[in-house]
Amino acid sequence: MGGRDTDMVLLDENGIRCDGRKVDEPRRIMIKAGVLKNANGSAYIEFGDNKILAGVYGPRDVHPKHMSNADTGILRCRYHMVPFSVAERKNPAPSRREIEISKVIREALEPAVMLEKFPRTAVDVYMEILQADGGTRCAALDAAAVALADAGIPMRDMVSACAAGKVADTIILDVNNEEDQAGQADMPIAYMPNLNQITLLQLDGVMSLEEYNKCIEVGIQGCKTVYALQKKALAEKYFPEEQT
Amino acid sequence: MGGRDTDMVLLDENGIRCDGRKVDEPRRIMIKAGVLKNANGSAYIEFGDNKILAGVYGPRDVHPKHMSNADTGILRCRYHMVPFSVAERKNPAPSRREIEISKVIREALEPAVMLEKFPRTAVDVYMEILQADGGTRCAALDAAAVALADAGIPMRDMVSACAAGKVADTIILDVNNEEDQAGQADMPIAYMPNLNQITLLQLDGVMSLEEYNKCIEVGIQGCKTVYALQKKALAEKYFPEEQT
Amino acid sequence: MGGRDTDMVLLDENGIRCDGRKVDEPRRIMIKAGVLKNANGSAYIEFGDNKILAGVYGPRDVHPKHMSNADTGILRCRYHMVPFSVAERKNPAPSRREIEISKVIREALEPAVMLEKFPRTAVDVYMEILQADGGTRCAALDAAAVALADAGIPMRDMVSACAAGKVADTIILDVNNEEDQAGQADMPIAYMPNLNQITLLQLDGVMSLEEYNKCIEVGIQGCKTVYALQKKALAEKYFPEEQT
């Protein structure tokens, strides 16, 4: 966390944040499943000003063969920012940051995906950040999990992600870009809502043990909110008549 | 095309170009077949101040094997500028421009080469630009086609290439470096003279539909001139006694 | 050799060098065998201010398989400088200098290693320059040869390396960093002491034919000094009770 000097009031006397939200209020979230024609599964998410597309291919053959596993399928994830997604044009080559995020997202999804049903194959998850606004890894994960379901990949549970954080010594839900830059801490969380497992957890910024536990609690609530929207997106695609 | 302001007179009142040529006159062209010892076939061309060497290996085995095709041979082409071939020393790594030109040259040669006779193999064509002076891709193609013939690769037809273009609102043959920089349009053409097929065509610069058709016609005439020189080069190697 | 103007007195009127050594005196050398836990064999050397670690793995399988040789084992060597080993932080990517040195070191070790006993396998030698002070390639070679022996790889002979050189028109043993920068010539030598073969020889700097022969002679004496220390290091590990 930058913890930079700034004139920005991150939390006013009424407990209202710089973008008008309450401390436990996530940004506007819109998820749509099945948006691509070629991909086996796909989803588009707008999470605040984040705009992210996820596409899934698989289970499919692995090339080269020695990368495959005779006992189970493998999950491969790519988190990628398109050149115009950030303030300064991004170089197309994958950055170390993108490689690390791809890994933690994969590890967040693996417990949910029944890869053991598809030995020797791969499931590929591609996440494209079209516009970034803080919290891209959580939003990308949310879209990826919906895209996996849309692809018909058997899953033990959904994976739902949302960040908690700390600004003005207060634990908040869903850190936006300004809060990430000027706030005290950012803690992205991914959660399997039925299995009650936290599958991604990172933290940048300083907090006490008590705040740490509080942050996890608040983050889980945010994940549950996201979970409802993920289910709704899938239902809207598969049971459109039931949605009104 | 740059279309830059310049004091250079590209075409004078007598229809004479900046290097003294008439509008339909190509630069001096010299082709020699069989100039290398190790290559299966080779040719050296001087086309104006362009100096280009082409060498051919194959048909030969493909590594890695999965790049080969059980139904036909494959043609691989590399157009490459040596570091000292251009005004500012060229970085040795292949540029995007070189990769694109290698592809269009390959597609210009493929219709002429009887690759179906050599399934699972590759024919490799290497073109080295030793000195560049505008029109390198056409000159490289001319040398490559002679080198293929010199290698004894069965061909349906020769491939002959020459650019047409536009300077001072006039369609001209064989654009040189100055005309390419300061002129209005450059249109490289490759042509199979017996099958009457245009196998490479590109254009940079503005022209009307009428000029476009004229340009193709002029370019084909240039290709026919080149074709005679290609045949002569092969004859000089294989039937030297008949040449005087 | 730089041959730079310098105020440094490389050799004083008493034949004493800039670091207090006599012309035929090597720097302080300390070798320890078997310093790593995972490696099959290892050695650590301090040669003047050089600090170098060598580790050996093998004989082991080769991936990809087509790199292996059905008739013999292969030796692979990597000479590598860690980022903090030199005055200006080194970029982690292997430099052309490192690649060349890796090759000459491999060729210096190959005559000594009985690779023919392990067809289809590889022996990997990794040399890590932790702190550099002139003469790293010789010191790395010395450690590598001890690590090979420590790994139990059958060897025809030890390989011992030391540089000779020329400062103030005098042939000296074991060129240090200052002498390398300001002196007249540096000649790294590797030597198989029992087979009496010179397996690495390089020279930067100007000398007469006579000096060249003298330099080789002086270098061989240095290699013999190193050889005694290499044997001692192995004995200290394997027969510690005999050392006092």
Place this chain on the structure above:
Amino acid sequence: MDDLKRNRIIELLQEEKRIDGRALKEYRSISIDVNVIPKANGSARVRLGDSEVICGIKIQPDRPFSDVGEKGIFICTAELLPLSHPTVETGPPNESVIELARVVDRGIRESHMIDLSQLVIKKDESVVGVFADNVVLDYDGNLFDACSYAATSAILTAKMPRWEYGEAGPELQDGLEPLPTTTIPVSTTMAKIGGQIVADPNSDEWDCMDARITITTNSDGDICALQKGGRSGFTADELATCGEIAINSSGKIRETLQAAVSK
């Protein structure tokens, strides 16, 4: 592509019919949404049939190229995102993607669409760089045209910041203005399949074509760039036909672009 489908496509073309029911010279529907990436300086999403592309524009100060200090910089790229088709691989672009990017770039560049002479902050020191990056989201053939329309639409609706050259180099000023443009280039791609020339080949047609040509025209109805591709050739007559199709098709497509960016 299986031989059955290929043969079906070619048979239909003998009767001047296409596998998706279009006439030979007919384009698929073109749908254009602009400003889809509000944080970029300009953007557009184009759907050409089932091919879908987003182009985003980034405008930022840059050093001029060494020999053209009196001109701004325009760079157009294209990338097939791996979610756009099962065969797309991650990693450095292959030769087809490089060709795609360079042909789209040249079509716009050679039309002189952007007046680069107006993009100079300080001659030889600092100029405006305009990056038009195309990302392909879904592939159904003819990306040359889809990317070109996306880039052109994004350029036409881009808002350029202003810089003045101060002590510490280019300094951002208040206000935004449109990019200075002179013409609207329109890319048109024709394929030769079984002796027939068809416009706007879809992915099935792309897979079985003999040769293709992409011709870009400007608002004056002149040709400003072209690129032949594919493993076969064209006769001069066929090329004349392609030129005519290009000029005839481009008018209506240019109107579609103009309508989309005026919304």
Place this chain on the structure above:
Amino acid sequence: MDDLKRNRIIELLQEEKRIDGRALKEYRSISIDVNVIPKANGSARVRLGDSEVICGIKIQPDRPFSDVGEKGIFICTAELLPLSHPTVETGPPNESVIELARVVDRGIRESHMIDLSQLVIKKDESVVGVFADNVVLDYDGNLFDACSYAATSAILTAKMPRWEYGEAGPELQDGLEPLPTTTIPVSTTMAKIGGQIVADPNSDEWDCMDARITITTNSDGDICALQKGGRSGFTADELATCGEIAINSSGKIRETLQAAVSK
């Protein structure tokens, strides 16, 4: 790892025993030698059990990052030398090594250990860059903590040259001073194996763990960075336990670091 060993590890853990005899929350011995690379600006060798790491510090003038001209630069890297384990490959770092380097870097960076605001030679022009490069010599699990301790010890004992900004840029002055530091971050790594949480997993435990978490605390006993890894998840209760272990273990480890650097 063979199933036999894996099962043995898990069975032992059911009885709260570990394969190397440690208690669940017990760290292996930590041995630290500082100034092992005298020519570097700072250095330390750490042995954590049989894992062995050297960190070397290089301090040199650098251009500031464009948006933070009032701060120096700190970059921490980590590299597994190929002699450290038979499976390590040469070549560009894989995702695990990239994660290792980034987690070690973030733990130190987010603790604000080095006061980067004191590392400015001339605002926006020239700052001091501090590079802490970890090289792993021998691998026996838990490199996150081993590299963190090596980097922290090297930073604490580093001697920084001084530069003044003159006509030709930064000019080296006489004298050396310590790096300005504010806190001592301590990294602690816990693994979840067969439902048990263990501290400081060795390589056998690393190979059969379900999930792991690395928590860095500062001298105030607050958490300043963390990273979960592995193919499985944690419950909130398990995470609370990990947080407690981290805070409880870090005090003693911090004392070990302080003792080592004061020698």
Place this chain on the structure above:
Amino acid sequence: MDDLKRNRIIELLQEEKRIDGRALKEYRSISIDVNVIPKANGSARVRLGDSEVICGIKIQPDRPFSDVGEKGIFICTAELLPLSHPTVETGPPNESVIELARVVDRGIRESHMIDLSQLVIKKDESVVGVFADNVVLDYDGNLFDACSYAATSAILTAKMPRWEYGEAGPELQDGLEPLPTTTIPVSTTMAKIGGQIVADPNSDEWDCMDARITITTNSDGDICALQKGGRSGFTADELATCGEIAINSSGKIRETLQAAVSK
């Protein structure tokens, strides 16, 4: 190489005969054409037997290396073009090509052939860079010597532009002058095959040699650089022999170079 040929070469050498009829210490014919690339600042084509190399020189202003602001830059490279031999692969240079380039570079550099102190445009700011790029067109062994002769001949006949340091950096002046040179380095390569030492090994000999040595001498008849290669060793006596051959051969080769560049 098949064993039959290898055995034949070795058998012949026992009788002090070579497979191509040469005497043991005899070089193949050396043919040199200068100025073959007129647009380069200097160039030469060398044929050594059937090995053929072109070296082109580019001379352009450059930033000096940080620690040697009072010297110009000389860089010599070598590249095996894929048309030179069926086994050459495109892509980054392998270790053999890197060694070739570095040995040719060092031979010329260590002879101080080019007086780099005369190539300073403005101390610490701008110097003249001389790039000597060798491209191998046809391979028949002993590229060390062929590339060295090509680079040396190209340097000796190069025409250097002149620059003055003005407001906007180095400014090109009228006129050309020769590069300032002090000596003519001559590279000589010997191979040890079956116990015999031969000069200028051709490709067959290259394939079956035990070891090789490249010794560069300057116009004074002193040795200024050397490199041993190959999987076997030399005795000190053999090295003495190689040194003698080098000094004895280089005189005549130096005359050949001088004659070629004076044409």
